[in-house]
Amino acid sequence: MQMSGARMVIEAMRLEGVDTVFGYPGGAIMNVYDEIYKQNDFKHILTRHEQAAVHAADGYARATGKVGVAFVTSGPGFTNAVTGLATAYMDSVPLVVISGQVPLSLIGTDAFQEIDATGISRACTKHNYLVRSAAELPRILKEAFYIAASGRPGPVHIDIPKDVTAEMAEFVYPDHVDIPTYRPTTKGNIRQIKKAVEAICEAKRPVFYLGGGVIHADAAELVRELVALTQIPAVETLMARGTLRHDDPLLLGMVGMHGSYQANMAMSEADLMIALGPRFDDRVTGKLSEFAKHARIIHVDIDPSSIGKLVSVDYPIVGDLKEVLAVMTPKLKERVDPARYEAWRKILARYNEIHPMRYEDSDEVIKPQWVIQRVGELLGERAVVSTDVGQHQMWTAQFYPFSYPRQLITSGGLGTMGFGFPAAIGAKRGRPDKISVNFSGDGSILMNIQELVTAVESRLPVVNIILNNHYLGMVRQWQTFFYDKRYAETDLSFQPDFVKLAEACGGVGYRVESKEAFDEALKDAVDKGVVAVIDVVVDRYENVLPMVPSGGTLYNMMLEFKD
């Protein structure tokens, strides 16, 4: 069938089963928006900034496991979207982002709203396309969805010149993709898997090191089964939170810079590390030469370039976690003796008795950790939890009782302030059955505050909880610890009236200065199902602890800070 390039974009969305597109129109993408007007297959959500459109698509993808989609225009529309692409790229989130471009004949002439978009996105996408004719558009659209979701997922960017969206061509949507140069390995090498099983059975102090790959592979169920079967303790990275239930006795907590004492000690003293889909990020490993010094390492990952990138690996297994575990678990079932690790489990339990995850609660001032724990008590599994970046993000990761995969939506790799709120909007759209809660700080929330309008207009209730310490808290903490309290440009004492700000955009605002008031505000916001901003005044000087200072060793944590 003959149709315009713009129409092809819409058809492809229908055929890919896309139910939501986040975006913002503009000159170069108008042909596509004209077709959006004429269709009823998907809902378009108009964000108020292109960055938020991509973050919302990202939140939708993280919450559902489906590919998130965003449309933006050329030039500034695209450059605004770049932070969104980079955020998704660092955390391996499948996205298809389509940008308009000036007509082919104008490319390279410094035309109005022209920028070399694919030149910019090359460094922060899994793949990108500059479309040069409508005839190649069906193949490119099909490939984009396939590449985004397969192998190690990631964002794919398609840049479409305006005359290509107007051009007529035959539309035949391919029913499968065959790219000879792109064939991800999904089946793990059997011999390596056998050797890994052997190593697990022979280990005395093994530990599971669970990374974001578990979530992307939808392998959390299999991992739970494997952990229960072997009775081997497990640590989770920030990106793997929710893989195991918070109350699983084998879960040692989060690992890394702000991980729990027992998790970091387990990593330091283990004789075997079973790494499932992590990437040995510097925020996890600390000083590399001291990391897992006594351990042999099994690393399962879909991305061969992740294996041995930072730490040399004894048992590399390239493959899809689901497929690898489907082979590995039955083999372990036959051989593993959970009692073998009893002494090790006891050592770790003792570490936890000595230094449990804790904070000093107070009656005079609200502690930020209390707020997070309280939301956990009140909403628990009913919530899907987004965060921005900073102290509140770490406290959320430490103290929220996560119980299912994809419950935590956070920018781990890039650490993008302003991510949380639009991502929470996308998460709500993807999981309407859940209460979408966004923990934010008084710094982060202002980086995409305009999305109050989007959320209210699109009836996507998000409860924003600002842990307001009137500081750029995490930077302030580092200034306290490492810069002799020279608080350079981190004092945010001057700030907007968040209650009025919420109201001005059609939402509901609450100012909270007591624990009772917090309970009431949260209950009210959830019951009413409104877009809410709960501005909680918390202890100004609370620090995120424990802490492995940057470049420090995991077994040498700062457990408290005394002036």
Next chain:
Amino acid sequence: MKNERRVISVIVKNEHSVLSRITGLFAARGYNIEALTVAPIPESDMSRLTIETRGNVRVIEQIIKQLHKLIPTYKVIEHEEMIEKEMVLIKFPINESLANIQALCEAYNGGIANVSSHHIITMVADEPKRVKHFIEAARRFHPEEIVRGGVVAMERE
């Protein structure tokens, strides 16, 4: 960490922007490509790139893995047992001794490519090390212009 010279061949889909995807991986790490040759592979839709680089072994290995990961990359060959050749063109003034220049070129697998009323142009194709020696030896004939072609390589087996 040890710095090493490496020659890598990359077989890629012959499409626009593929070269910048590859060079971008080097650029992003502040690594220089010493020499680069690109040409289509006959009777296919692929191209072959030969890259000569120098750097930290670990970083180069990481770049090689990333090269594999690029969607248009079909194959990456890390040369160990290879035949390497490089071509060089040198332009000499006409008043230099044609016979001596010819003798020198022949010693390095080359010859006179062109003689005009003002210049002698010679061509040599040999191993990169020998090309270097040839260029040094050619200095005494006062070369006016030297154009090196970059390395091409092929595994012995």
